[in-house]
Amino acid sequence: MRTLYAVITCGPLLLMNGVGYAQDKVEQAGDDFRRAATSHEDNAKKAAMEATKTRGERVGHYLKLASIYRDMALIKHEAAAMADENRWDDINWDRYYELESQRDQLMAKVGWDYSKEHSDNVREGGNNAFIAQARMYEKEAKSAREEARQIDGPAKHMFMELSGVYEEMAGIKYKAGSAANIGNDYDLSHYQVLEERRDQLKEQIKRSMRKN
Numbered sequence: 001m002r003t004l005y006a007v008i009t010c011g012p013l014l015l016m017n018g019v020g021y022a023q024d025k026v027e028q029a030g031d032d033f034r035r036a037a038t039s040h041e042d043n044a045k046k047a048a049m050e051a052t053k054t055r056g057e058r059v060g061h062y063l064k065l066a067s068i069y070r071d072m073a074l075i076k077h078e079a080a081a082m083a084d085e086n087r088w089d090d091i092n093w094d095r096y097y098e099l100e101s102q103r104d105q106l107m108a109k110v111g112w113d114y115s116k117e118h119s120d121n122v123r124e125g126g127n128n129a130f131i132a133q134a135r136m137y138e139k140e141a142k143s144a145r146e147e148a149r150q151i152d153g154p155a156k157h158m159f160m161e162l163s164g165v166y167e168e169m170a171g172i173k174y175k176a177g178s179a180a181n182i183g184n185d186y187d188l189s190h191y192q193v194l195e196e197r198r199d200q201l202k203e204q205i206k207r208s209m210r211k212n
Contacts, residue, residue, distance in 0.1 A: 030080030036164045037076035039171075044069035050110075058110055065106045072099050079160075088157050097149055130177030134170040141166035155208040162201045169194050 044066045051062035075096045082090050141163045148159035172191045179186040 028080075028084045029086070030083035032161050032164045033076045033080035033083060035168065037073040037080065039167070040069045040073035040076060044073065061106050061110050065103065065110070068099050068103045068106070072096060072103070075099070083157075088154060091157060093148065093156070093160065097145075100145070130173045130180060134173035134177065137166045137170035137173065141170065153208070155205055158201050158205050158208065162198065162205070165194050165198050165201065169198070 047062045047066035047069060051059050051066065054062065075093075079091045079093075082088070144159045144163035144166060148156050148163065151159070169191060172186075172188065172194070176186040176188065176191075
């Protein structure tokens, strides 16, 4: 069960920075964790930049937020390395969950809109369908993380990967909505890959839970 992370071809898009993997690159088991780490690293840079634009206690909040994102990225990189070596039982998410809670509290204090992590150009308006889907996927990602917190074994890691897949899907929908707002098309080929991976994970989780 610990080798359930199927090999998939990665599309050209990551959540935030548009950096792509070559389409003929064979993925390693930990690559989804690496993509999440890259997203956290980008958010750390954004938070640090916000700290230079504000004053008062918000400066400290943003600097702390940047530090939290860097720590979350480090945990994801470590998890990726262990996943590559099939050491699933060695991955521990306890500290990651603590950091997520601290992050959410700080984001509420500074009023950082989660959607703007993915696109600075998202607007409410004629493309609410994209935005609505993105927000739905964010909720699904959060639910998957909550499930992962409550269980152990292979299914725990499947739920964590599922959370990351939903986050990527949300990011793509935000960017698609942003592109549509200015009359541009957006490449959804990687979104289709993520849909397939989501369905695979959900089926694997069902089988794993039935065995338990």
